[in-house]
Amino acid sequence: MGPRIVLLGVPGAGKGTQGRRLGERYGVPLVGTGEILREAVTARTPLGLRVQERLEQGLLVSDEIMIDLVAERMSRADVRAGFVLDGFPRTLPQAAALDRLLGERDLGLHVAVYLSAPVEVVAARLATRLECPVCRRTYNPTGAEPARAGLCDNDGAALVARKDDDPVSVHQRIDVYFRETEVLRDYYRGSGRLVEVDGDRDPDTVFAALAAALDGAVAAGRNGR
Numbered sequence: 616m617g618p619r620i621v622l623l624g625v626p627g628a629g630k631g632t633q634g635r636r637l638g639e640r641y642g643v644p645l646v647g648t649g650e651i652l653r654e655a656v657t658a659r660t661p662l663g664l665r666v667q668e669r670l671e672q673g674l675l676v677s678d679e680i681m682i683d684l685v686a687e688r689m690s691r692a693d694v695r696a697g698f699v700l701d702g703f704p705r706t707l708p709q710a711a712a713l714d715r716l717l718g719e720r721d722l723g724l725h726v727a728v729y730l731s732a733p734v735e736v737v738a739a740r741l742a743t744r745l746e747c748p749v750c751r752r753t754y755n756p757t758g759a760e761p762a763r764a765g766l767c768d769n770d771g772a773a774l775v776a777r778k779d780d781d782p783v784s785v786h787q788r789i790d791v792y793f794r795e796t797e798v799l800r801d802y803y804r805g806s807g808r809l810v811e812v813d814g815d816r817d818p819d820t821v822f823a824a825l826a827a828a829l830d831g832a833v834a835a836g837r838n839g840r
């Protein structure tokens with residue numbers, strides 16, 4: 616059985632990049648709620664049409680929609696082995712719902728990772744971030760550039776900027792983070808499940824620190840449950 620991990624941090628802290636690597640390390644799926652929503656928008660599904668405006672403005676989608684979406688995702692077979700959750704929970708009701716959902720299956724989270732990074736650093740990262748439209752991997756000129764400029768290392772697709780990485784939405788998303796999501800640090804710290812890692816370093820250094828912190832926490836969590 617693999618670990619159950621939640622990633623926390625301001626947009627641009629590196630949750631997607633590190634989450635992908637953690638998923639590979641522990642052999643569990645990375646579940647990114649932002650990514651699921653962006654795919655729904657692109658495919659113009661009923662969900663996508665409902666949430667498109669909120670996404671583009673950098674505002675949160677309602678707890679009700681998000682909790683239903685994650686409940687459905689958590690009922691699939693692949694997450695029985697564990698998961699890395701990126702982008703959920705983002706509010707206290709979502710965090711409580713996740714605990715409830717896992718509790719119904721006699722499971723718990725092993726650890727919530729808080730990736731810290733100064734606001735000026737994440738704002739600069741988001742302003743220059745590019746994403747692969749096929750595999751959703753993200754790239755950045757500061758330490759995470761692709762091998763061939765403008766093309767994804769995995770599949771060679773042309774990289775694009777996310778619509779909500781424009782300066783107005785970035786500002787909004789950072790504001791929303793401090794208003795709604797930062798409180799989750801205390802939520803998980805209070806229940807002894809928080810691991811804090813400095814995300815203001817190059818991706819390899821951050822990953823080494825994460826792996827060192829998580830191997831212990833995951834093993835302890837497994838023994839405790």
Ligand code: AMP
Nearest residue numbers: 648649669670674675676681702703705
């Ligand atoms: P992300 O890719 O995590 O930055 O998410 C992109 C956008 O998807 C956010 O700005 C929100 O509009 C929406 N979103 C993703 N996850 C959630 C969530 N757990 N609660 C509310 N909105 C979300």
